[in-house]
Structure formats: structure tokens, C-alpha cells
Amino acid sequence: xxxxxxxxxxxxxxxxxxxxxxxxxxxxxxxxxxxxxxxxxxxxxxxxxxxxxxxxxxxxxxxxxxxxxxxxxxxxxxxxxxxxxxxxxxxxxxxxxxxxxxxxxxxxxxxxx
Amino acid sequence: xxxxxxxxxxxxxxxxxxxxxxxxxxxxxxxxxxxxxxxxxxxxxxxxxxxxxxxxxxxxxxxxxxxxxxxxxxxxxxxxxxxxxxxxxxxxxxxxxxxxxxxxxxxxxxxxx
Numbered sequence: 001x002x003x004x005x006x007x008x009x010x011x012x013x014x015x016x017x018x019x020x021x022x023x024x025x026x027x028x029x030x031x032x033x034x035x036x037x038x039x040x041x042x043x044x045x046x047x048x049x050x051x052x053x054x055x056x057x058x059x060x061x062x063x064x065x066x067x068x069x070x071x072x073x074x075x076x077x078x079x080x081x082x083x084x085x086x087x088x089x090x091x092x093x094x095x096x097x098x099x100x101x102x103x104x105x106x107x108x109x110x111x112x113x
Numbered sequence: 114x115x116x117x118x119x120x121x122x123x124x125x126x127x128x129x130x131x132x133x134x135x136x137x138x139x140x141x142x143x144x145x146x147x148x149x150x151x152x153x154x155x156x157x158x159x160x161x162x163x164x165x166x167x168x169x170x171x172x173x174x175x176x177x178x179x180x181x182x183x184x185x186x187x188x189x190x191x192x193x194x195x196x197x198x199x200x201x202x203x204x205x206x207x208x209x210x211x212x213x214x215x216x217x218x219x220x221x222x223x224x225x226x
Contacts, residue, residue, distance in 0.1 A: 042218040
């Protein structure tokens with residue numbers, strides 16, 4: 001298995017509070033991604049990173065920000081959580097030399113009450 | 114804008130039968146990926162298809178790619194219960210740079226004895 005961990009694995013938080021999810025990899029892959037998975041929507045890309053300090057928006061980036069200060073860590077922040085952000089969040093990594101095949105972390109289940 | 118459609122979204126099969134899942138994508142894409150997800154789990158990479166006419170097989174699963182028709186298929190031969198899962202296809206976006214993928218909504222496969 002690719003060395004990808006996500007923390008926390010489960011979180012319950014209240015509307016309006018800030019939340020940060022962490023993705024950590026030990027594969028030294030250049031590309032990292034954050035997705036959310038909701039019933040009926042499949043996976044949707046939130047933000048991605050193509051190197052340290054290089055990030056860009058995905059399909060559903062509103063309400064989310066990211067940071068990547070080290071190759072191995074990619075953080076996803078919900079500045080002020082809303083109930084619509086209740087979801088399962090997956091981190092993924094890829095490398096161009098592997099045809100950008102994405103390897104996924106175990107996921108974080110976030111509930112915003 | 115790249116869009117990916119899978120059908121069917123739900124598939125109930127009997128053990129021993131054959132079936133095909135279809136994945137259509139709307140614009141040119143140079144790579145096509147298939148993933149498997151078990152309930153409550155992460156996504157597992159199954160196949161990466163890189164060129165027109167590509168065919169890959171693993172056990173009872175065979176994936177193919179027709180870039181002219183913008184169609185990929187995942188064929189299941191002699192289904193067994195262990196194949197019950199949700200299967201996603203994904204096509205590469207941005208001409209393949211940065212590895213961004215657009216996912217279909219998934220096909221939930223249930224194999225019954």
C-alpha cells in the first residue's frame with residue numbers, strides 16, 4: 001500500500017468552527033489532491049498541489065483552502081465549517097512517472113452539526 | 114469541459130454471469146482509470162489505460178479503451194460475490210498535466226449467489 005495517512009479519521013464539529021485535515025505521504029510524490037465524496041456525486045476535486053507551495057483550485061473549492069509547506073504534507077482547511085461540508089474527504093497522491101495513477105488515503109469522515 | 118458518465122449506476126448480478134460497465138467521457142482524454150471501492154473503505158486502483166485499443170485484465174475483470182468513441186468498458190466474467198463493490202472510472206483532465214482526474218459517479222455492483 002502507498003504510504004498515505006490522513007488525520008483525523010473521524011471528526012464532529014460545529015457550524016462556524018475552523019477545521020484542518022492533514023494528509024501525510026511517505027512516497028515523495030510530487031502531486032497531491034483533496035477530494036470530497038458524497039452520495040450521488042462520486043468524487044469531486046477540491047484543491048490540488050503540484051509541488052511545495054504550488055496549489056490550485058479544483059471543481060468545488062469554495063469554502064476550502066490548502067497549504068503545502070513540505071513535500072510530504074498537504075493540509076485542507078475549512079475556515080468556517082458549514083453543514084454542507086459534511087462529507088468524506090480523501091487525499092490522493094500521484095507521480096508523472098507512474099502515469100499520474102492516483103493512490104488514495106484512508107479518508108476522513110467529517111460531520112458538521 | 115470534461116464530463117464522465119458511467120452506466121449503469123446500480124447493477125445486481127447473479128454469480129457466474131457476465132456483465133459490462135460502460136464509461137463515456139465527453140472530450141479528448143489521454144488516460145482512463147478504473148478504481149474499486151468497498152463500503153466504508155478507500156479507493157483501490159485497478160487499471161490504467163493509456164492508449165486507444167488498450168486492454169488490461171486482472172482475474173475476472175477486463176478493461177478496454179476506445180479513444181475514438183470516448184468509451185471505456187469494464188467487463189466482468191463469471192461474477193463472484195467478492196466482486197461486490199462500487200467501481201469508478203476517471204478520465205484525465207488538463208491534457209494529462211498535473212494528473213487531474215474527473216470521476217464518474219460510480220457503479221454499485223452487487224453479486225448475489
